[in-house]
Amino acid sequence: MKNFAFSFLALILLFPFFPIHSKAKAPIRHQIQQIKGYNKIDGKADSIGAYCRLDGIVQSPNFLSPKQLYFSMFDSTGSIAVINYKSAFGYAPTSGDSVHVIGTICQDPTKGSGSHFALNALTYIRPDSIWLTSGSYTTHSPIVIGDTLHEKYESELVTIKNIYYRGIWPIDTTKSHRYWHEPNFVSYHGKTTIRMVVLPGMALFGAKEPPLNVKLNITGIVSQGHGVLSSPSPEWLDSDTYFIFPRDSNDIQKSITSDIKSEDAPKEGINIYPNPSSNIFHITLPGNLLQNKYFIEVTDIIGRKILASSLIYSDNYSLNAYDWPPGIYMVIIKNSSGNFFLNKIAKTGD
Secondary structure (H helix, E strand, C coil), X not given: CHHHHHHHHHHXXXXXXXXXXXXXXXXXXECHHHHCXXXXXXXXXXXXXXXXXXXXXXXXXXXXXXXXXXXXXXXCCCEEEEEECCCCCCCCCCCCCEEEEEEEEECCCCCCCCCCEXXXXXXXXXXXXXXXXXXXXXXXXXEEECCCCCXXXXXXXXXXXXXXXXXXXXXXXXXXXXXXXXXXXXXXXXXXXXXECECCCCCCCCCCCCCCCCCEEEEEEXXXXXXXXXXXXXXXXXXXXXXXXXXXXXXXXXXXXXXXXXXXCCCCCCEEECCCECCEEEEECCHHHXXXXXXXXXXXXXXXXXXXXXCECCCEEEEXXXXXXXXXXXXXXXXXXXXXXXXXXXXXXC
């Protein structure tokens, strides 16, 4: 027995720093804001690889399939995404749940995940375990922000007010889950595009399309980086782009505020024909709209500018779409007072 005790003591003295895998250690409990620092030069999170425990309140449903996880949680210091592409641990996130999440801080959920879309540069925790402690907590009110999304709001629940819808609403529920369905919204002055991503399986997929030319307030969880890893892959992918994940149809509401100075010029009388067309679109504008002089812009559904006119002095205008690829385009008619009207056209093949 003495010899055994001596040998054990000698082993400890000779190998005092015997390596232990980090996940064998008890996770350190952190507040969310403590692990969300990042390098402002390259955007890399300071806490990548940290094994920790985060406690908080769930503020979104699961944005992925029942066998995967992507939801947002918050504590008194901030919000963070919880993502695991391999398992949902039998947990179905519900807003108001109080949870303990134990896992590793990551920043590239597509690497080795087999995922079909990219959330590059998003800081998140990849859980090894999730404990549901209680439910029915009240989630905090959304942060009302301007029309610019950036790092400060990553994974936060936000509301953007007084913007207009433009884009293609995802009404085809038979589409593969491998692809993004991305309706776009534009700020009231027509200069900023807000992307709101809707995926098959999400509550908004297949819901009624928002109206054009109506000011809306949209709410959702801010995420960063997006893409399609499966063919076809759009050329416009940008890993530094921010967008919003809506939680349900209540996250798109007509604006009831009047904080935008507008002349409320009538939209009646604006006519675009033939629509669809394979070549020429004719636009007629009512004479009372011409008092302020008008410009016409055409963009594709992701906001890329296809055409920008000079000042319009006539109540007729023609668009030559012969060289445009078939698809849906947005015609934006603006006047010098900042009012603008959105109209959707369809370019067909020859």
